[in-house]
Amino acid sequence: MHPVLKLLVQRIALGLILLLAASVLIFVGTQILPGDVAQSILGQGATPETLANLRAELGLNDPPLTRYLNWLFAALQGDLGTALTNGQDIASSMGKRLGNTLFLAVCAAVVAVPLAIVLGLIAVRYQGRWPDRVISTITLATVSVPEFLLGYIAIFVLSVQFRVFPSLATVYDGMPFMDRLDAIALPVIVLVLVVLGHMMRMTRAAILNVMESAYVETAELKGLRKFTIIARHALPNAIAPVVNVVMLNLAYLVVGVVVVEVVFVYPGMGQYLVDHVSKRDVPVVQACGLVFAAVYIGLNLVADIISILSNPRLRHPK
Amino acid sequence: MKDDLAKLIDRIDAARLNRRGFVGGAAAVGALATFGAPAFAADPVKGGILKMGLGGGESTNSLDPAVAASQVPFHICRILGEPLVDVAADGTLEMRIAEAVESSPDAVVWRFTIRKGVKFHNGAELTPADVLATLERHSNKDSSSGAFGIMEGIASMRVDGDVVEVTLADGNADLPYLMSDYHLQMQPASSVATPDDGIGCGAYKVVVNEPGVRHTFEKHADFWDTTRGHYDGVELTVINDTTARMAAIQSGQVHIANRVDPKIAKLLARAPGLSVQNVSGRGHYIFIMHCDTAPFDNADLRNALKLAINREEMLDKILDGYGSLGNDTPINSSYPLFTALDQRSYDPTAAAELYKKSGHDGTPIILRVAEGAFPGAVDAAALFQQSAAAAGIPLEIKREPNDGYWSEVWNKQPFCASYWGGRPVQDQMFSTAYMSTADWNDTRFKRPDFDALLLQARAELDTAKRTEMYATLSKMVHDDGGLICPMFNDFVEAVGEKVQGWEKNGVQEVMNGLAPHKTWLA
Numbered sequence: 001m002h003p004v005l006k007l008l009v010q011r012i013a014l015g016l017i018l019l020l021a022a023s024v025l026i027f028v029g030t031q032i033l034p035g036d037v038a039q040s041i042l043g044q045g046a047t048p049e050t051l052a053n054l055r056a057e058l059g060l061n062d063p064p065l066t067r068y069l070n071w072l073f074a075a076l077q078g079d080l081g082t083a084l085t086n087g088q089d090i091a092s093s094m095g096k097r098l099g100n101t102l103f104l105a106v107c108a109a110v111v112a113v114p115l116a117i118v119l120g121l122i123a124v125r126y127q128g129r130w131p132d133r134v135i136s137t138i139t140l141a142t143v144s145v146p147e148f149l150l151g152y153i154a155i156f157v158l159s160v161q162f163r164v165f166p167s168l169a170t171v172y173d174g175m176p177f178m179d180r181l182d183a184i185a186l187p188v189i190v191l192v193l194v195v196l197g198h199m200m201r202m203t204r205a206a207i208l209n210v211m212e213s214a215y216v217e218t219a220e221l222k223g224l225r226k227f228t229i230i231a232r233h234a235l236p237n238a239i240a241p242v243v244n245v246v247m248l249n250l251a252y253l254v255v256g257v258v259v260v261e262v263v264f265v266y267p268g269m270g271q272y273l274v275d276h277v278s279k280r281d282v283p284v285v286q287a288c289g290l291v292f293a294a295v296y297i298g299l300n301l302v303a304d305i306i307s308i309l310s311n312p313r314l315r316h317p318k
Numbered sequence: 319m320k321d322d323l324a325k326l327i328d329r330i331d332a333a334r335l336n337r338r339g340f341v342g343g344a345a346a347v348g349a350l351a352t353f354g355a356p357a358f359a360a361d362p363v364k365g366g367i368l369k370m371g372l373g374g375g376e377s378t379n380s381l382d383p384a385v386a387a388s389q390v391p392f393h394i395c396r397i398l399g400e401p402l403v404d405v406a407a408d409g410t411l412e413m414r415i416a417e418a419v420e421s422s423p424d425a426v427v428w429r430f431t432i433r434k435g436v437k438f439h440n441g442a443e444l445t446p447a448d449v450l451a452t453l454e455r456h457s458n459k460d461s462s463s464g465a466f467g468i469m470e471g472i473a474s475m476r477v478d479g480d481v482v483e484v485t486l487a488d489g490n491a492d493l494p495y496l497m498s499d500y501h502l503q504m505q506p507a508s509s510v511a512t513p514d515d516g517i518g519c520g521a522y523k524v525v526v527n528e529p530g531v532r533h534t535f536e537k538h539a540d541f542w543d544t545t546r547g548h549y550d551g552v553e554l555t556v557i558n559d560t561t562a563r564m565a566a567i568q569s570g571q572v573h574i575a576n577r578v579d580p581k582i583a584k585l586l587a588r589a590p591g592l593s594v595q596n597v598s599g600r601g602h603y604i605f606i607m608h609c610d611t612a613p614f615d616n617a618d619l620r621n622a623l624k625l626a627i628n629r630e631e632m633l634d635k636i637l638d639g640y641g642s643l644g645n646d647t648p649i650n651s652s653y654p655l656f657t658a659l660d661q662r663s664y665d666p667t668a669a670a671e672l673y674k675k676s677g678h679d680g681t682p683i684i685l686r687v688a689e690g691a692f693p694g695a696v697d698a699a700a701l702f703q704q705s706a707a708a709a710g711i712p713l714e715i716k717r718e719p720n721d722g723y724w725s726e727v728w729n730k731q732p733f734c735a736s737y738w739g740g741r742p743v744q745d746q747m748f749s750t751a752y753m754s755t756a757d758w759n760d761t762r763f764k765r766p767d768f769d770a771l772l773l774q775a776r777a778e779l780d781t782a783k784r785t786e787m788y789a790t791l792s793k794m795v796h797d798d799g800g801l802i803c804p805m806f807n808d809f810v811e812a813v814g815e816k817v818q819g820w821e822k823n824g825v826q827e828v829m830n831g832l833a834p835h836k837t838w839l840a
Contacts, residue, residue: 050460085378086529087514093377096528155565167565168371168572170532170555262559265566267531275377275530278721 004315007308015301022293023075027068029289030282071286080287085279090287094272098291100171101268104184105253108191113246116196117235120203120242124230127208135200143197150190151263158186169264187264191257195249202245206238213237240307247303254299255292362548362819366839370828371563371572375556377530382514383503384456384463389576389827390533390556392500396831397535397552398439399503399518402430402449403494405742407823407830409654411494415449415504415519416482425489425777430482430497437540438506439516439523446477451507453482461513465501467750489777491784492743499742500826521547521835530556535834548819548838567592567812573839574817576828578810579693580640591815596640596808597824600652600740600747603636603692603807604644605685605702607800608762611732613683614800618676623683624662624802625669626706632804635701636694640810644803647792648738648747652806652824655744655781657789659796669709682714686727690720691735698804699735729760736760742825744788745776752795761800768794816840 055061059070074081080090119139123132142150159167165185175183210216211234219229258270269288276284308314374389383395402416413419416430436444455461457469473487486493509515516524519542522535533554541547555572557563560579567575568589578586578594587594607614607623614620629643642650645661687699696717703713718727718734727734741747750756753772754764768791775787795801809827813820819837823830829837 083378086380088529097377152561152565155562155569159569160565163569166571167562167569168555168557172526172528172532263562265555265557265559265562267528271530272377279376279378281378 004308007314008305011301011304011308015297018297019294022297023072023290024068026286026289026293027064027071030286031064075287075290080290081283083276083281083284085276085281085284090284094269094284094287094291096173097267097269097272100266101254101257101270103171103180104187104191104257104266104268105250107181107184108188108195108253109250111188112192112195112199112249115192116199116246117203117242119196119200120207121227121230121235123200123204124207124211124234125227132204136204139197139200142193147190147194147257148259148263150193151186151260154186154190155263158189167264169266171267184264184266187257187260187266190260190264191253194260195252199242199245199249203238203242206241207234210234210237236310239310243306243310244303247299251296251299254295362838363840364548364838365550367551367553368549368574368817368834368837368839369553369555369572370833371555371557371566371575372828373556373558373560373563373577375530375554375558379529380514381516381524381527383501383505383518384461384465384513386464386501390554392826393554393828393831393834394533395500395503396520397522397554397834398516398520398524399505400436400520401500401502401504402497405495405498405825405830407821407825409652411498415444416497419494421491421493423779425491425493425779426486428484428486428493429478430484432480432482433542434480436519436542437538438519439538440506441540442506442508444504444506444519446480446482448507449482449504450475450477451510452502452505453484455505455510455513456502463501465499468496468499468502468746488773490745491777491779492745495742496746500831522549522552525551532556546832546835549834552834564812567814570814573814574828574833575812576809578812580636580638580808580810581694583638583640583810586812592812593815594810595813595820595822596810597822598642598650598652598806599809599824599826600650600742601738601807602644602648602650602740602803603695603698603737603805604735605699605802605804606734606736606761607802608732609798609800610762610764613676613678614732616676616678617798618672619678620798620800622669622672622676622709622711623706625665625672626709626711627702627802627804628664628705629662629804630664631705632698632701636698637805637807640808641805642808644805645796646799646801646803647796648740648751648801648803649744649788649792650806652740653744653747653788655785655788657785657792659789659793662796664705666705666709669706669711673709673711680712682712684714684716684733686716686718686731686734688718688720688723688727688735690723691728692737692807695735702804729758744791745772748772748791749776752791752799763795763799763801765794765798 059067078091080094082089083093119135123135126132155167158164166183167186169183169187171180171183207230216229216234219233257268258274260266261268261270273285273288370393372390372393376388379391381394383399386392386395400414402414403419404412404414406412415433415436417433418431419428421428432446432449438444453469453475456463456465457472459466463469471486471488471490472484474485476483484493503518503520505513506517509517516527521538521541523538525536526532526534535552537547537550557566560577563575564578564582564586566572570591583594583596607620609615609620624646633639633641633643643661645659647659649656685699685702687695689696699715703715706713728736738751741750749772751758751760752763752768753759754766754769771787771791775784775791778784778787809824811828816839817837818840821829821836823832
């Protein structure tokens with residue numbers, strides 16, 4: 001077997017095992033939440049016999065291992081159950097929210113990733129001079145400001161004062177695509193500002209690291225232009241760390257933007273999860289946890305695979 | 319657990335039940351001047367879409383009126399449904415689905431004559447049988463209805479021609495008021511099995527239902543009351559974040575925003591294109607002591623603490639004037655049969671004397687509080703600590719997390735911050751929280767003479783006698799209870815300048831949920 005293929009298979013297997021472990025943690029975590037599910041559904045109307053009936057109906061009397069396996073197999077078949085609070089099918093209502101979250105994340109990534117890499121390249125090209133300092137200062141500043149504050153500033157300036165973009169990012173089914181883009185303009189701006197600094201700094205550091213190598217010196221001696229050296233010779237060798245940090249930020253865009261969602265009233269996964277946690281709606285919490293874990297592990301897996309594939313020593317073994 | 323949920327609901331309600339006639343901020347005065355006149359001068363304009371940005375909605379919400387708890391489901395109930403009777407802004411009864419109501423002399427048997435020609439959203443005509451089915455569903459414990467407590471007092475119900483007859487276990491002169499509860503929206507008998515299908519007989523019907531995100535409605539063409547429901551449609555956007563909600567009204571994306579933070583109300587009123595409206599309600603912010611737990615089982619200590627709180631300062635600093643002074647009774651002038659008691663005010667000297675007389679050992683008294691107890695609760699507790707310290711009473715503030723506050727602290731710990739949303743009538747307020755046997759007797763106020771007088775007042779049809787009885791009951795709580803009530807809070811809302819026909823109605827927030835029915839766009 002080709003060593004790269006072997007490495008890839010190993011990585012994927014490891015990812016699946018991790019996901020399984022995460023599912024155990026999620027299940028155990030929701031089990032040790034205070035309060036009994038049947039009790040929380042029935043509330044003050046609970047009588048001993050209705051409680052017993054409901055517990056039997058929900059399978060709460062089975063041993064935890066049986067319940068875990070039932071839940072896991074159902075989830076594998078796409079059946080995430082129904083929400084306890086409003087009886088909606090979790091897979092379909094969460095699907096919509098997940099779609100919205102991914103849409104926002106992708107839009108933010110489409111702007112942020114190329115911008116971060118280009119800014120990183122420029123910072124390296126003019127290392128220590130004013131363009132480098134300006135880029136570093138601004139991106140560090142936007143990373144340091146809490147995202148809700150960035151959001152409020154964006155709303156105040158762009159929505160209330162100048163009315164360029166709407167402050168409400170509520171999107172819904174059947175909304176025309178251009179309206180959607182207009183609605184999410186502000187959250188995208190904020191998310192880009194939040195993730196830009198990290199990715200840009202990492203790009204800069206990784207390339208600067210490579211710039212110390214002997215072959216870069218050779219390229220300089222050949223008389224190549226500085227920017228050609230950076231883009232053609234240094235960047236490909238710096239891809240592995242850059243991809244890692246890009247994926248980490250993409251994962252953040254999917255699983256960690258609840259604050260931005262709240263500020264801009266965006267119907268994404270974060271708000272959905274928080275609402276159900278506060279109502280102890282365990283099946284929804286489990287489903288969200290599983291999806292988040294899958295996204296996180298999946299994106300890191302992609303980062304690993306790209307790093308492996310970008311390494312010529314692994315692609316062309318002796 | 320549901321206790322807490324219901325309580326939570328109630329707590330959310332409180333923000334809606336803010337109270338206070340009018341606060342003389344210059345901005346607010348200006349707003350009133352521009353608003354009052356055209357509302358009566360102009361005829362309603364038909365058409366347009368009303369957009370409301372509302373806090374208090376979750377992805378867990380359902381269209382079933384029985385389980386409505388927070389603000390957004392409340393508004394959905396009011397938009398989709400019609401109750402038998404409604405409470406008008408001035409506290410009088412307004413006939414809706416019931417055309418007339420009459421009772422037996424002992425207030426035990428009540429007869430509601432049902433209006434003809436009312437059509438549901440599915441085209442069917444409303445019959446007394448539908449009314450009966452709706453009421454029966456809310457009387458069933460399994461429906462988890464928020465109105466279950468009201469329905470519990472009903473012994474039997476039956477249809478008699480055009481009349482639905484309700485027989486109570488004990489006489490209750492307030493029954494029509496109780497029937498105005500927002501959960502009790504009439505639904506077709508065919509919806510009993512699917513109460514969340516959104517079919518009601520209100521002015522608008524459901525188009526889009528995305529809980530926690532947005533709800534849209536279109537005009538119900540066959541709506542029976544032609545004087546209401548001027549819009550072609552209504553759009554509710556759930557905006558739980560206060561700043562986002564204020565930004566939405568300032569940038570003109572919504573016409574009405576609820577729950578304006580009193581701290582920013584005066585600033586907001588300066589923004590162009592909108593006005594800030596406030597109206598008094600029955601909600602109040604409180605500190606509660608368990609009368610049966612040491613050291614609060616000592617009446618002198620309780621009264622020392624009541625004298626050691628500076629109500630004026632709190633009203634000014636916590637509500638920025640958008641409220642009114644509390645007087646250690648849950649009843650204020652919003653209630654129909656209100657009698658004013660002598661106002662208790664801050665008196666550190668008298669408090670110090672009573673404290674000494676109580677013989678308390680001087681160890682700090684622990685006051686539990688969370689940010690979610692009521693808006694500004696932590697600050698209010700700090701003010702209380704300061705004013706009590708001046709009277710030589712040591713308070714120790716213990717901050718609790720919001721999560722679990724209503725299940726672990728409220729109604730469990732002997733001294734904590736809390737709030738009540740108020741109730742339509744005195745009887746209901748006292749029965750819910752001050753009767754010895756009440757589940758939510760969160761001050762552990764247990765006096766047999768109080769209970770007996772409360773039951774007597776309930777069946778009393780002579781208004782003068784009743785008023786006197788309620789004054790006595792209020793005074794018992796004021797003098798002897800574990801309730802420290804520094805303030806009643808207003809409903810404060812932001813309204814865009816295009817909205818016409820706004821009325822002051824403090825029964826519930828946003829004109830008691832009637833803004834989509836009674837206002838129009840200029």
